[in-house]
Amino acid sequence: MGTVLKDVQPIGGDAPVEIRFEGARFTAISGEGISPHPGDDLIDGGGKLVAPGFINAHTHLAMVLFRGLADDVPLRVWLEEHVWPIEAKLRPEDVYWCTLLALAEGIRGGTIGFADMYFHTDEVGRAVEESGARGLLSYGIIAPEMDEKGRSEIEAASRSIGRWSGVADGRIRAAISPHTIYTCGEDVWRAAIETAEELGVPIHTHVAETRHEVVEWLEKTGEGTVPYLERIGALSVPMLAAHCVHVDGTDIGILANHGVTVAHCPKSNAKLGSGIAPVNAMRDAGIPVAIGTDGAASNNRLDMVEEMRTAWMVQRALYEEPMKPSAADAFDMAARAARPIFGLEPEGLVEGGSADLILIDREPLHVSPRHDPLATLAFASDALDVTDVLVDGRWLMRSGELRTIDAERVRFEVEGLRRRYNN
Amino acid sequence: MGTVLKDVQPIGGDAPVEIRFEGARFTAISGEGISPHPGDDLIDGGGKLVAPGFINAHTHLAMVLFRGLADDVPLRVWLEEHVWPIEAKLRPEDVYWCTLLALAEGIRGGTIGFADMYFHTDEVGRAVEESGARGLLSYGIIAPEMDEKGRSEIEAASRSIGRWSGVADGRIRAAISPHTIYTCGEDVWRAAIETAEELGVPIHTHVAETRHEVVEWLEKTGEGTVPYLERIGALSVPMLAAHCVHVDGTDIGILANHGVTVAHCPKSNAKLGSGIAPVNAMRDAGIPVAIGTDGAASNNRLDMVEEMRTAWMVQRALYEEPMKPSAADAFDMAARAARPIFGLEPEGLVEGGSADLILIDREPLHVSPRHDPLATLAFASDALDVTDVLVDGRWLMRSGELRTIDAERVRFEVEGLRRRYNN
Numbered sequence: 001m002g003t004v005l006k007d008v009q010p011i012g013g014d015a016p017v018e019i020r021f022e023g024a025r026f027t028a029i030s031g032e033g034i035s036p037h038p039g040d041d042l043i044d045g046g047g048k049l050v051a052p053g054f055i056n057a058h059t060h061l062a063m064v065l066f067r068g069l070a071d072d073v074p075l076r077v078w079l080e081e082h083v084w085p086i087e088a089k090l091r092p093e094d095v096y097w098c099t100l101l102a103l104a105e106g107i108r109g110g111t112i113g114f115a116d117m118y119f120h121t122d123e124v125g126r127a128v129e130e131s132g133a134r135g136l137l138s139y140g141i142i143a144p145e146m147d148e149k150g151r152s153e154i155e156a157a158s159r160s161i162g163r164w165s166g167v168a169d170g171r172i173r174a175a176i177s178p179h180t181i182y183t184c185g186e187d188v189w190r191a192a193i194e195t196a197e198e199l200g201v202p203i204h205t206h207v208a209e210t211r212h213e214v215v216e217w218l219e220k221t222g223e224g225t226v227p228y229l230e231r232i233g234a235l236s237v238p239m240l241a242a243h244c245v246h247v248d249g250t251d252i253g254i255l256a257n258h259g260v261t262v263a264h265c266p267k268s269n270a271k272l273g274s275g276i277a278p279v280n281a282m283r284d285a286g287i288p289v290a291i292g293t294d295g296a297a298s299n300n301r302l303d304m305v306e307e308m309r310t311a312w313m314v315q316r317a318l319y320e321e322p323m324k325p326s327a328a329d330a331f332d333m334a335a336r337a338a339r340p341i342f343g344l345e346p347e348g349l350v351e352g353g354s355a356d357l358i359l360i361d362r363e364p365l366h367v368s369p370r371h372d373p374l375a376t377l378a379f380a381s382d383a384l385d386v387t388d389v390l391v392d393g394r395w396l397m398r399s400g401e402l403r404t405i406d407a408e409r410v411r412f413e414v415e416g417l418r419r420r421y422n423n
Numbered sequence: 424m425g426t427v428l429k430d431v432q433p434i435g436g437d438a439p440v441e442i443r444f445e446g447a448r449f450t451a452i453s454g455e456g457i458s459p460h461p462g463d464d465l466i467d468g469g470g471k472l473v474a475p476g477f478i479n480a481h482t483h484l485a486m487v488l489f490r491g492l493a494d495d496v497p498l499r500v501w502l503e504e505h506v507w508p509i510e511a512k513l514r515p516e517d518v519y520w521c522t523l524l525a526l527a528e529g530i531r532g533g534t535i536g537f538a539d540m541y542f543h544t545d546e547v548g549r550a551v552e553e554s555g556a557r558g559l560l561s562y563g564i565i566a567p568e569m570d571e572k573g574r575s576e577i578e579a580a581s582r583s584i585g586r587w588s589g590v591a592d593g594r595i596r597a598a599i600s601p602h603t604i605y606t607c608g609e610d611v612w613r614a615a616i617e618t619a620e621e622l623g624v625p626i627h628t629h630v631a632e633t634r635h636e637v638v639e640w641l642e643k644t645g646e647g648t649v650p651y652l653e654r655i656g657a658l659s660v661p662m663l664a665a666h667c668v669h670v671d672g673t674d675i676g677i678l679a680n681h682g683v684t685v686a687h688c689p690k691s692n693a694k695l696g697s698g699i700a701p702v703n704a705m706r707d708a709g710i711p712v713a714i715g716t717d718g719a720a721s722n723n724r725l726d727m728v729e730e731m732r733t734a735w736m737v738q739r740a741l742y743e744e745p746m747k748p749s750a751a752d753a754f755d756m757a758a759r760a761a762r763p764i765f766g767l768e769p770e771g772l773v774e775g776g777s778a779d780l781i782l783i784d785r786e787p788l789h790v791s792p793r794h795d796p797l798a799t800l801a802f803a804s805d806a807l808d809v810t811d812v813l814v815d816g817r818w819l820m821r822s823g824e825l826r827t828i829d830a831e832r833v834r835f836e837v838e839g840l841r842r843r844y845n846n
Contacts, residue, residue, distance in 0.1 A: 068794025071802060072749045105788040211743060270736035271802075273745030300802040301789050306729070313693035313733065314740060320634060322696030326495045365528040366724050366806075368834050369841035371491025379494060379694075379723040383789075384807050411791050418792035 001039040002027060008045035008359060010349065011331065011373040016047065021355035024169070024393040029351050049360040049373050049381075051331070052348025053112030053389060054304035055134075057338040058204075058242040058263035058292025061102035061116050061124065062095045065414060066297035069422050075272060083297070086421045087119075095120040097413040099127035104405045105302045107133060109383030110358040112391045113342045115240060115263065115292065117177045117204055121160040129168050132396045132404045134342050134356075136240070137164050138177035138204050146187035154191045161199050170343055171392055175204035175240065181225060182213060186232055193233050202238035202341060208251070209243035210274050226251035235260060240341055242292060245269050245277040252278070256285040261341055264333065266310040267301075268294030276318045279311065279333075280325065290338035305383040308334035312378065327378035359388035424462040425450060431468035431782060433772065434754065434796040439470065444778035447592070447816040452774050472783040472796050472804075474754070475771025476535030476812060477727035478557075480761040481627075481665040481686035481715025484525035484539050484547065485518045488837060489720035492845050498695060506720070509844045510542075517844075518543040520836040522550035527828045529725045530556060532806030533781040535814045536765045538663060538686065538715065540600045540627055544583040552591050555819045555827045557765050557779075559663070560587050561600035561627050569610035577614045584622050593766055594815055598627035598663065604648060605636060609655055616656050625661035625764060631674070632666040633697045649674035658683060663764055665715060668692050668700040675701070679708040684764055687756065689733040690724075691717030699741045702734065702756075703748065713761035728806040731757035735801065750801035778816035784808040 002022030009016050013031075020028040020040070028034045036042060063083075070082045095118065106114060113134035118124055121139045128135035139160040143150035157176050165174040176199075178184040178192040196203050208214050208225050217225050226247060229235055235258035242263040247255065255262065264277050282289050291311055293302045312330040316322060325333070339346055345353045360381055362370060367380045389397040396404050425445030432439050436454075443451040443463070451457045459465060486506075493505045518541065529537060536557035541547055544562045551558035562583040566573035580599050588597040599622075601607040601615040619626050631637050631648050640648050649670060652658055658681035665686040670678070678685065687700050705712050714734055716725045735753040739745060748756070762769055768776045783804055785793060790803045812820040819827050 065792065067790075067792065067803065068798045071795065071798040072746045075745060101788065101791060105791075108788055266740075267736060270740035271745070273739045273743045275743050276740045300798070303789065306732075309729075310733070310736065313690060314737065316696045317689075317693035317699045317737060320696045320698045322498060322694070323495045363834075365524065365531055365830060365834065366726065367490075368524060368528075369488065369490065369838045369845075371841070371845075372494065375491045375494040375723070380490065382805065382807055384805055407788060411786075411788065415792045418794070422792075422794075 001041070002037060003041040003043060004034055004036045005043045005045050007047055008050035009047060009362070009373050011049055011051045011377050013373070019050065019357070021393055024355050026349070026351055026353050026355050029349065045359060047362060048387065049362055049377060050349070050357055051360065051377060052335045053356055053358045053391070054110050054334050055113040055290065055338040055342060056106060056111050056292050056302065056304055057115050057240065057290035058265055058294060059114055059116055059302065060118050060295035061114060062098035062118050063295030063297045064102040064105070064302070065098045065417055065421065066295070067300050069297065089421065090120070092120040092123045094417050096123035096127050097410060097417065099124050100131065100405055100410045101414045102296060102302055103127060103131040103133055104402055104407050104410055107131065107389050107396050107402060107405070108386070109303050109305060110360070110386035110389060111302070111304050112356050112358070112389060113338070115204060115338065115341070122163060125164045125167065125172060128172055130404060132391050132394050134391060135172045136175050136204065136342060137172060138175040141178045141188065141192060142183045143185065143188045145185040146191060150185070150188045150191070154188070154195060157192070158195055158199070161201055165199070165201060169392070173343060175202045177204045180206045180213070181228060182217065189232055189234060193237060196237040202240055203234060204240040205242065207241040207244050208246045209269070211246050214246040224251060226254050230254050230258070238341070243269065243274070243277065244282065245275045247278065252282055252285045252287065255282070256287050260287065261338060262287055262289045263292040263338070264289050264311060265292045265294040266314050267307055268298040270310070270314070271298050276314045280315050280319055283325070283329070288337040289333050291334045303383040304334050305381055308378060327374045330378045331374060355390060355393035357390045358386050361385040361387050424464070425460060426464040426466060427457055427459045428466045428468050430470055431473035432470060432785070432796050434472055434474045434800050436796070442473065442780070444816050447778050449772070449774055449776050449778050452772065468782060470785060471810065472785055472800060473772070473780055474783065474800060475758045476779055476781045476814070477533050477757050478536040478713065478761040478765060479529060479534050479715050479725065479727055480538050480663065480713035481688055481717055482525070482537055482539055482725065483541050483718035484537060485521035485541050486718030486720045487525040487528070487725070488521045488840055488844065489718070490723050492720065512844065513543070515543040515546045517840055519546035519550050520833060520840065522547050523554065523828055523833045524837045525719060525725055526550060526554040526556055527825055527830050527833055530554065530812050530819050530825060530828070531809070532726050532728060533783070533809035533812060534725070534727050535779050535781070535812060536761070538627060538761065538764070545586060548587045548590065548595060551595055553827060555814050555817050557814060558595045559598050559627065559765060560595060561598040564601045564611065564615060565606045566608065566611045568608040569614060573608070573611045573614070577611070577618060580615070581618055581622070584624055588622070588624060592815070596766060598625045600627045603629045603636070604651060605640065612655055612657060616660060619660040625663055626657060627663040628665065630664040630667050631669045632692070634669050637669040647674060649677050653677050653681070661764070666692065666697070666700065667705065668698045670701065675705055675708045675710065678705070679710050683710065684761060685710055685712045686715040686761070687712050687734060688715045688717040689737050690730055691721040693733070693737070694721050699737050703738050703742055703744070706748070706752070711760040712756050714757045726806040727757050728804055731801060750797045753801045754797060778813060780813045781809050782811035784810050
């Protein structure tokens with residue numbers, strides 16, 4: 001038995017459609033009406049917008065615990081005096097609850113998939129599995145050299161990949177995450193690259209986030225960040241490269257040649273004063289640019305609608321170009337560019353494709369009067385206008401109510417952790 | 424009889440307070456508890472955040488009719504082929520309904536005052552008066568010279584000031600609005616300045632919005648935009664100058680010397696590709712920088728929470744400076760900088776001051792765990808988290824329900840207008 005969703009308005013189209021799914025697949029999508037099969041559920045979409053869900057292409061979910069912790073202090077003070085001392089004390093189950101809170105917020109706002117990098121990844125995986133969302137999970141490796149610590153970090157990462165890759169019918173995937181070029185030595189990088197090749201997983205890392213790190217690397221080694229990554233072979237495996245704020249034309253050419261997917265994090269880059277990534281130039285070069293929120297601590301939301309809006313705003317402002325990215329470009333970045341890394345067909349919402357979608361209310365004041373669906377979503381909608389989230393044929397939210405996460409319980413648990421650690 | 428609001432958390436403070444108001448004034452604000460007077464209403468604030476409401480320092484409310492109309496076309500095409508042909512046909516009552524819709528959206532998101540510039544200003548005034556919000560209203564003058572058209576424009580503006588200045592116990596104020604230096608000739612400007620002096624109202628205008636207009640003016644006249652405004656005497660009366668995107672150090676010095684208030688519109692400037700205003704430099708020079716949404720058509724929201732967030736984000740990204748503007752700076756811009764122009768005491772939420780406040784929910788997932796009130800509002804809150812809006816001692820919204828505007832009726836009317844004009 002399946003489900004037929006009636007009267008929903010695709011964001012790319014002019015007229016409402018009906019959508020049928022059964023199990024984890026869409027079986028029919030049509031503007032002409034669909035004959036339900038016997039026993040099908042019928043749901044009236046009430047003219048709501050329907051779209052493929054958002055993919056948060058770079059985040060550290062559990063860092064939601066640090067949301068609002070010492071916001072306006074210098075980065076180094078924030079890390080050294082606030083975040084790291086707490087992270088050192090976090091218990092595995094703390095990471096579970098914090099990850100669940102972050103997932104709840106993300107799903108509430110229409111996010112169906114999360115590329116997460118953190119530690120205690122078994123707890124991250126447990127939370128993602130229970131939530132019903134898609135995950136690309138990785139353990140963040142930090143090791144200056146391939147000594148005992150380096151070997152144990154690579155081992156932790158490999159173990160996490162073995163545990164989570166392909167879990168829940170492929171809803172959960174794994175990556176390997178040497179943290180950055182300056183927190184992992186070349187030997188550690190080479191071991192990570194080898195592991196990625198052996199286990200068939202992508203590398204998910206941070207690239208050229210701040211001007212300081214790029215300049216310092218160049219001064220110290222005489223080599224650019226991206227050329228270095230190319231030389232050591234890191235770009236020969238599929239890569240999800242977060243940030244890429246301080247990349248030049250040469251770097252962009254290299255990233256494009258190697259088919260790197262960039263995870264653009266405009267709000268985190270703004271909040272931390274990192275700058276504005278040259279997204280228009282990267283997209284012009286053919287680089288798939290996806291969008292991520294980064295951790296809640298440097299955002300402070302996990303809101304892909306606002307992140308999508310920030311992405312087109314800062315590019316238009318930076319380049320003083322009014323129509324680039326367009327609404328369609330912005331949506332492609334927020335919902336489509338990272339789909340291949342999650343093993344999803346590129347477009348979304350296609351017959352035979354994975355039964356993932358979100359519904360968005362068109363009634364609120366801030367989207368009135370009714371207008372072009374894509375412009376509505378990209379320019380005017382609020383994350384809180386998302387009412388329904390379907391992943392792999394399962395409702396994670398219906399009519400604004402989360403179905404897989406007990407939000408009250410999770411808020412209570414994380415509030416207790418805040419009192420335990422943040423005071 | 425008054426009202427005592429218990430257990431609300433000021434955004435600048437550490438502990439909850441109680442607030443009493445009677446008529447249009449706060450009579451007591453205290454962390455020690457307030458003894459209610461006989462007959463006072465008691466309201467449990469439930470630990471919500473309390474703040475002075477936002478002031479939208481530059482907008483064209485009725486343009487909400489054009490939200491989503493031909494979004495991704497060049498500015499000239501948008502104006503000449505879409506907006507102007509419809510504006511030429513708008514009936515006065517159309518402006519009334521559209522203004523009400525915009526006010527409803529703004530109040531819903533915690534905005535207590537609106538600096539509006541449009542035409543059919545009697546209908547704008549009627550809507551603002553009914554809504555209970557504060558308004559700084561003006562008729563947008565467009566006239567190349569002081570001919571019959573020029574005189575009739577100045578007359579329309581003067582009439583509007585006479586009709587609306589000081590209405591509703593001063594809740595509504597008026598300004599005079601020569602539209603720009605390139606749509607109004609020098610004689611028209613001089614007549615407007617004279618009128619401003621005579622009637623004791625500020626000038627509300629657009630200044631240096633696009634690079635093109637600034638360069639073209641300089642090439643044509645040999646004089647900069649801001650020096651020109653100074654020379655003709657436009658800065659000798661109080662001025663609210665929208666945009667100021669393309670101002671240099673000299674301009675900033677002149678604006679600061681004359682006490683001009685700038686209405687920064689970061690989202691509109693981004694959407695239209697106008698650029699990023701040097702807000703940090705202007706604030707460093709002592710210029711009061713307020714925030715406005717501009718019209719909904721170039722935003723596409725009338726959401727001062729998102730506008731505040733965009734303001735600090737684009738400055739930090741532009742200057743690559745992580746803590747400037749701070750959360751406090753951002754809130755000052757969004758809620759305080761324009762208060763003097765509305766005749767309000769600068770701080771807000773003070774004993775003896777005007778009884779205007781908003782309450783903001785601290786329970787949503789996206790502001791969990793609970794943290795610093797100011798950081799919560801500036802970095803994480805959603806406009807839809809605002810639950811209550813009080814202006815001049817009157818509730819315009821209680822528990823998310825608008826009290827002065829029939830939102831369903833207004834949406835219905837504007838939807839009808841969209842079908843009439845936008846198709």
